[in-house]
Amino acid sequence: MASMPELVSESNVGQFLDSFDAFMTDCDGVLWSGDTVLNNANIVINKLISLGKQVFLLTNNSTKSRDDYVEKCVKLGFNVTKENIVSSAYVLALHLQQLGFEKKVYMMGTTGLAKELDAVGVKHVGLGPDPLFGKTFEMIDLVVLDPEVAAVVVAFDPYFCLPKILRAASYVKSVPGCLFLASNTDESFPFKGSNLTYPGTGCFVRSVECAVGHAAQVMGKPEPHMFEVLRKRHHIKPQRTIMVGDRCNTDILLGTKCGLHTLLVLTGVHKLDDVQKMVDDPSLNDQVPQYYLPSLGDLLEFLK
Amino acid sequence: MASMPELVSESNVGQFLDSFDAFMTDCDGVLWSGDTVLNNANIVINKLISLGKQVFLLTNNSTKSRDDYVEKCVKLGFNVTKENIVSSAYVLALHLQQLGFEKKVYMMGTTGLAKELDAVGVKHVGLGPDPLFGKTFEMIDLVVLDPEVAAVVVAFDPYFCLPKILRAASYVKSVPGCLFLASNTDESFPFKGSNLTYPGTGCFVRSVECAVGHAAQVMGKPEPHMFEVLRKRHHIKPQRTIMVGDRCNTDILLGTKCGLHTLLVLTGVHKLDDVQKMVDDPSLNDQVPQYYLPSLGDLLEFLK
Numbered sequence: 001m002a003s004m005p006e007l008v009s010e011s012n013v014g015q016f017l018d019s020f021d022a023f024m025t026d027c028d029g030v031l032w033s034g035d036t037v038l039n040n041a042n043i044v045i046n047k048l049i050s051l052g053k054q055v056f057l058l059t060n061n062s063t064k065s066r067d068d069y070v071e072k073c074v075k076l077g078f079n080v081t082k083e084n085i086v087s088s089a090y091v092l093a094l095h096l097q098q099l100g101f102e103k104k105v106y107m108m109g110t111t112g113l114a115k116e117l118d119a120v121g122v123k124h125v126g127l128g129p130d131p132l133f134g135k136t137f138e139m140i141d142l143v144v145l146d147p148e149v150a151a152v153v154v155a156f157d158p159y160f161c162l163p164k165i166l167r168a169a170s171y172v173k174s175v176p177g178c179l180f181l182a183s184n185t186d187e188s189f190p191f192k193g194s195n196l197t198y199p200g201t202g203c204f205v206r207s208v209e210c211a212v213g214h215a216a217q218v219m220g221k222p223e224p225h226m227f228e229v230l231r232k233r234h235h236i237k238p239q240r241t242i243m244v245g246d247r248c249n250t251d252i253l254l255g256t257k258c259g260l261h262t263l264l265v266l267t268g269v270h271k272l273d274d275v276q277k278m279v280d281d282p283s284l285n286d287q288v289p290q291y292y293l294p295s296l297g298d299l300l301e302f303l304k
Numbered sequence: 305m306a307s308m309p310e311l312v313s314e315s316n317v318g319q320f321l322d323s324f325d326a327f328m329t330d331c332d333g334v335l336w337s338g339d340t341v342l343n344n345a346n347i348v349i350n351k352l353i354s355l356g357k358q359v360f361l362l363t364n365n366s367t368k369s370r371d372d373y374v375e376k377c378v379k380l381g382f383n384v385t386k387e388n389i390v391s392s393a394y395v396l397a398l399h400l401q402q403l404g405f406e407k408k409v410y411m412m413g414t415t416g417l418a419k420e421l422d423a424v425g426v427k428h429v430g431l432g433p434d435p436l437f438g439k440t441f442e443m444i445d446l447v448v449l450d451p452e453v454a455a456v457v458v459a460f461d462p463y464f465c466l467p468k469i470l471r472a473a474s475y476v477k478s479v480p481g482c483l484f485l486a487s488n489t490d491e492s493f494p495f496k497g498s499n500l501t502y503p504g505t506g507c508f509v510r511s512v513e514c515a516v517g518h519a520a521q522v523m524g525k526p527e528p529h530m531f532e533v534l535r536k537r538h539h540i541k542p543q544r545t546i547m548v549g550d551r552c553n554t555d556i557l558l559g560t561k562c563g564l565h566t567l568l569v570l571t572g573v574h575k576l577d578d579v580q581k582m583v584d585d586p587s588l589n590d591q592v593p594q595y596y597l598p599s600l601g602d603l604l605e606f607l608k
Contacts, residue, residue, distance in 0.1 A: 063440075134433060136367075136462040140495050140502060158440040161465045162503060169492070169501040187514050188473070191444050197473040198444060199466060199515045207511040210491050211503045 002285040005264060005275060005292040013302040016291060019261055022054040022241040024086075024230070026221070029246035029268020030296055031057070032076060033192060038267045039297030042077035047303045055084055056230060060184035060220035060250070062089040062155035062201065065115035088183035088220035089113040091229050092153060093120045095181070095219060103150035106171050108157040108164055108204060113183070125149065132163035139163060143170070150175055154208050154216060155183035156201045169211035180212065184220030186250070190269065221245075222253035227260070244296065246270060248278055248287035256286040264289035265296050306589040309568060309579060309596040317606040320595060323565055324546040326358040328390075328534070330525070333550035333572020334600055335361070336380060337496060342571045343601030346381035351607045359388055360534060364488035364524035364554070366393040366459035366505065369419035392487035392524035393417040395533050396457060397424045399485070399523060402536075408452040410475050412468055412508060413459035417487070429453065436467035443467060447474070454479055458512050458520060459487035460505045473515035484516065488524030490554070494573070525549075526557035531564070548600065550574060552582055552591035560590040568593035569600050 008016050025031065031041040049055050057073070057080065064072070066085040073080045089109070093116035096105070105124040107113060117124050125146055132139050143166060152168045172180045186200035209215055219225050227243075230236060242261040245251020246268025255262035264270065272292070278284040293299065312320050329335065335345040353359050361377065361384065368376070370389040377384045393413070397420035400409070409428040411417060421428050429450055436443050447470060456472045476484045490504035513519055523529050531547075534540060546565040549555020550572025559566035568574065576596070582588040597603065 129438060133437070133465075134463060137493075137502070140498055140500055143500055145499070158466055159438060161437075162462055165503040165507055166500060169503065170499065173501050174499040187517065189441075194444055195449070195474065195478040196444055196447055196470060197477050197515050198441070199469040199473065199511070203469055203511040203514045206514040207503070207507040210507045210510040211501050213491065 001282075002279045002288040004272075004279055005289045008263070008291050008293050008299065008302075010302070013299075017302070020053070020240055020242040022056065022230075022234070022236040023048055024056045024058055024227070024241060024243045024260070025296075026245035026247070026251045027057050027059045028061070028190065030244060030265050031078070033267070035076070037076050039295040040300050041296045044296050044299050044303065046077075046079045047300070049079060051303070054234060054236060055080070056086050057084055058086045058221065058226060060088045060186050060201070062087065062092070062113050062183035062220075063110045064089075064112040066090050067115070068112060086226060086230060087112075087116075088226070089116045089155060091219045091226050092155070092181060092183055093117050093122060094229055095225070096120065096122050096151065096179075101151060101179070104146060104148040105151045105153050106146070106149045106167060107153045107155065108160060108168065109153065109155035109183070110157065113153070113155045123148070126164070126167070129159045130161055130163040130167075133159075133161045135163065139166060143167060145170060145174065150177065151179035151181065152208075153181045153183070154201065154205050157204065160204050165208055165211055168208045172208075172212045180214075180216045182216035182218045182220075185218055186220075221250040222257065224254065224257050227254065227258040248275065248289065252289045253287050255289075261291070262289040263291040263293065265293050267295045305586075306583045306592040308576075308583055309593045312567070312595050312597050312603065312606075314606070317603075321606070324357070324544055326360065326534075326538070326540040326545040327352050328360045328362055328531070328545060328547045328564070329600075330549035330551070330555045331361050331363045332365070332494065334548055334569050335382070337571070339380070341380050343599040344604050345600045348600050348603050348607065350381075350383045351604070353383060355607070358538060358540060359384070360390050361388055362390045362525065362530060364392045364490050364505070366391065366396075366417050366487035366524075367414045368393075368416040370394050371419070372416060390530060390534060391416075391420075392530070393420045393459060395523045395530050396459070396485060396487055397421050397426060398533050399529070400424065400426050400455065400483075405455060405483070407454035408450060409455045409457050410450070410453045410471060411457045411459065412461040412464060412472065412512075413457065413487070414461065417457070417459045427452070428457075430468070430471070433463045434465055434467040434471075437463075437465045439467065443470060447471060449474060449478070454481065455483035455485065456512075457485045457487070458505065458509050461508065464508050469512055469515055472512045476512075476516045484518075484520045486520035486522045486524075489522055490524075525554040526561065528558065528561050531558065531562040552579065552593065556593045557591050559593075565595070566593040567595040567597065569597050571599045
């Protein structure tokens, strides 16, 4: 039986800060919204780094490389380097490297993913528009599969289209042992104040999975893969790590799955009303955070 | 507990033929494969019509209108008219007409679907390529939703792409009471002798459903909707109807769901080995046919 999370306040902040050495946090909805820093989040992150905490910025966004992310972070006043950034594209590339993968990847994705694959020396095809877009059944005679491909990666791709689904599914189904990986399964991108629903990578993954007939291996939150990569690389301990986020079904769930401390901030998707529902529904108890704060910036007064 | 289907043979064919007045059959894999008639299937269909049976050719293929289908059938030697053809596109249009739908449809689909909507006087937008293909997040400022749209229809569309998912999901989520319909959820199109997996409409439906957050109402097989439309229009009785197909999980399942007799032919997807598995697994028993035949053409010797 879960209970409601504890507000981080004057009375428990000491215990809270002492409970972790590693601070993992989601970005959009916690640190910033679009290009706007949320309530002093940058000052809090910089303070945590100066206090000697290991800080990791986690993102399911596969459209940017880590270099792109550092650039954005620095511009917004976060004193971080590449080592602080953990993106689903980076984890994907690292996963292939750790497997000793030496063949070629068919990728749906952007230059952000391509750069991460290049950085670990993994060859890839598929970047950019597909020359067969708009064709119909004649495609069957026009598609030539690349015999070197032995992995399919589905990430965010603005050129997502029918021939790309055909190629991805055909590799997975016809190449023996072909890897089938997805950067994340987020349903949509948040755009505040818009009545539009902008499709997330999950929409592409579900489509390819339907043609393939089985599920892809997912690298991003809430799958534990992202934490496992960090753990191996930085020797961090789950019981000395906190996961911070604005979404219970990705950020907090990842934390629970990996045995981490968890903190929900209310500057993004989920509010306390939502958490109450997760407390009341036993099947959602693993999405209930341990602590909450109105915003990450509210930590600032305790850090001075 | 299900048992294996009965072979239609000399000894039971009289009983078999007397059991139905209405003969509903799948097309691809039963009557033809691509543009080739399967083993005298045309002669059998013509014979059944001349014996006074009501014959209906059912297809989940939404790319052709019924007129297109009649043309194909006549070319292949089937003596059928428009009244014999039941496509998912036709059922979709009929469904909207029966609801008295007077607003506009946002459609993913081809001219085949557009013609069926035109035939019942339903206005539509979305046919053909989307002008925003290839754009990324700037789309949020470029998409203008049509205020007349109050239904989204997902059918096979060679121009399926990101902006179409965005529009479809945005209508369903932002327009109160917006209908969300799918022609069918077939995972792939069969192409014999190819190592390619050609995506079916199901791949598009799963993608839009992911962005929307709930399931579409499906018109085609194995959903009972297709039979219900026929029943209303032609006053046919389930217990006097047979459903014929080559796929247990669509054709036979539709038959079982609607209380029809069922016949599997082995000229398409499923073989007796597959049926044995469905017999052995209680959760798949509703996919086990009552009768089977190596091919529909094997009925011919009993019809002379």
